[in-house]
Amino acid sequence: MxxxxxxxxxxxxxxxxxxxxxxxxxxxxxxxxxxxxxxxxxxxxxxxxxxxxxxxxxxxxxxxxxxxAEPNQYMLKGLAVHRIIRETIITLKKAIYSGCDSGEQIINEYFNNSIPYRVCESLDIDCRNICKEFSKLYRYIVLQVAAKVDEVRSKYPDVDAENVVGLILPPxxxxxxxxxxxxxxxxxxxxxxxxxxxxxxxxxxxxxxxxxxxxxxxxxxxxxxxxxxxxxxxxxxxxxxxxxxxxxxxxxxxxxxxxxxxxxxxxxxxxxxxxxxxxxxxxxxxxxxxxxxxxxxxx
Ligand code: SF4
The missing domain is CATH 3.90.320 (Lambda Exonuclease; Chain A)
Structure with a gap:
C-alpha cells in the first residue's frame, strides 16, 4: 500500500x-x-x-x-487529506483485526463511511464538492486495501490478521x-x-x-x-x-x-x-x- x-x-x-x-x-x-x-x-x-x-x-x-495565520483553503485541504488517510488506515487495520478477512467483506462493510464528512466538519470545510472529492479518496484507499487483502490471502493461505496488516498497511x-x-x-x-x-x-x-x-x-x-x-x-x-x-x-x-x-x-x-x-x-x-x-x- x-x-x-x-x-x-x-x-x-x-x-x-x-x-x-x-x-x-x-x-x-x-x-x-x-x-x-x-x-x-x-x-x-x-x-x-x-x-x-x-x-x-x-x-x-x-x-x-x-x-x-489565517489558514487558506489549500492548507485546510491538505490537513483534511492527512486526517482522512490516517483515520481510514486505522479503521481498516481495526477491521482486519476484528475478523474482516476478504476484500469483499471490507468493501461491503466499509465502502460507505462517514469519515470524510466528519473530517470536513471538524475543519469547518463547508463545501459539498470538496467533501465528495474526499469520499472518493476514502473509497480509493478502501478498494486498494480490499484488493491487497485478497492478494495476500491467495499468496499466503495460512496468514493471520497480524500478518495481513503487517504486509499491506504501513506500521x-x-x-x-x-x-x-x-x-x-x-x-x-x-x-x-x-x-x-x-x-x-x-x-x-x-x-x-x-x-x-x-x-x-x-x-x-x-x-x-x-x-x-x-x-x-x-x-x-x-x-x-x-x-x-x-x-x-x-x-x-x-x-x-x-x-x-x-x-x-x-x-x-x-x-x-x-x-x-x-x-x-x-x-x-x-x-x-x-x-x-x-x-x-x-x-
Ligand atoms: S508574502 Fe505573506 S508574509 Fe510575506 S509579506 Fe506578503 S503577506 Fe506578508
Whole structure:
C-alpha cells in the first residue's frame, strides 16, 4: 500500500548511494557538531521551510510578533487529506483485526463511511464538492486495501490478521519525532516511516522543491532521535477531483539536499533571533496565510 511500483526507483537510488554516498558529518546523529549542530536555541516547525513569503516575513510575524495565520483553503485541504488517510488506515487495520478477512467483506462493510464528512466538519470545510472529492479518496484507499487483502490471502493461505496488516498497511502513521536536537520542534509528525529506510510525506498541492527540503528535515531529525540512517524520501502528491491520483516522487536524501536544509534552517533561526522585520516583497501571493495581516492590517 502506497509503495506499489516504487521498488525499481528505490533500486536506482541505492545505486546513487553506492556511487556518491552520504557524508557522515551531514547525518542527523552528528547533531553536536557543525554543520548539523543548531546555530542557536531557536526551534522551528517543519512547515516553516515550506512558506510562500519570498522575504520570510511570515517567520517574523509568527515568531516575533506572534501573529496568527489565517489558514487558506489549500492548507485546510491538505490537513483534511492527512486526517482522512490516517483515520481510514486505522479503521481498516481495526477491521482486519476484528475478523474482516476478504476484500469483499471490507468493501461491503466499509465502502460507505462517514469519515470524510466528519473530517470536513471538524475543519469547518463547508463545501459539498470538496467533501465528495474526499469520499472518493476514502473509497480509493478502501478498494486498494480490499484488493491487497485478497492478494495476500491467495499468496499466503495460512496468514493471520497480524500478518495481513503487517504486509499491506504501513506500521506507523504519523510517527512522532523529537526534532529539538537539530533545531526543530520537539513534536514533529511524519506521515509514514517504513521499515525500508524510506520516509513518506503526503502532499495535496503542486510539486515544490521545498517539499524535498522538509522531508530532508524529517530525515535528519529521525537520524538524531533514533540514531539510524535515513536515506530515501518519497513524496506522494494526491489529487482529488473527478479521479483520485497518487503521483510518487522518490529521491535520495543526499548531501546537497541536507546542506540546503541546514542553510535554510540556520537562516530562519537567525532571523527569529535577530527579531528584525525583513520587509515585504514587491508583491504578495493572495493565498499567503498572512495576507490580511500584511496588506489589510496595521503591520
Ligand atoms: S503577506 Fe506578503 S509579506 Fe506578508 S508574509 Fe505573506 S508574502 Fe510575506
Amino acid at each position: 502506497f509503495l506499489t511500483s516504487v521498488e525499481k526507483t528505490i533500486r536506482a537510488l541505492r545505486r546513487q548511494i553506492e556511487s556518491f554516498g552520504i557524508s557522515e558529518e551531514l547525518r542527523g546523529y552528528n547533531w553536536d557538531k557543525p554543520p548539523v549542530e543548531p546555530v542557536n536555541d531557536v526551534k522551528i516547525a517543519i512547515s516553516d521551510l515550506n512558506g510562500f513569503c519570498p522575504t520570510k516575513r511570515d517567520i517574523f510575524l509568527k515568531y516575533v510578533l506572534k501573529e496568527k 506507523v502513521v504519523e510517527r512522532k519525532i523529537d526534532g529539538s536536537l537539530i533545531g526543530l520542534s520537539k513534536s514533529l509528525s511524519l506521515d509514514i516511516f517504513t521499515p525500508y529506510n524510506i520516509i513518506i510525506d503526503f502532499k495535496s498541492g503542486y510539486e515544490r522543491f521545498e517539499h524535498m527540503l522538509s522531508l530532508s528535515g524529517y530525515a535528519l531529525a529521525l537520524e538524531a532521535d533514533d540514531e539510524v540512517d535515513v536515506n530515501f524520501g518519497l513524496l506522494i502528491y494526491i489529487k482529488t477531483g473527478e479521479r483520485v491520483q497518487f503521483n510518487q516522487k522518490a529521491f535520495l536524501i543526499g548531501d546537497e539536499l541536507r546542506r540546503e536544509f541546514l542553510e535554510v534552517r540556520d537562516e530562519i533561526a537567525e532571523l527569529i533571533e535577530s527579531g528584525s522585520d525583513p520587509g515585504k516583497p514587491p508583491e504578495c501571493p493572495r493565498y499567503c496565510c498572512y495576507y490580511g495581516v500584511c496588506n489589510e492590517g496595521s503591520c
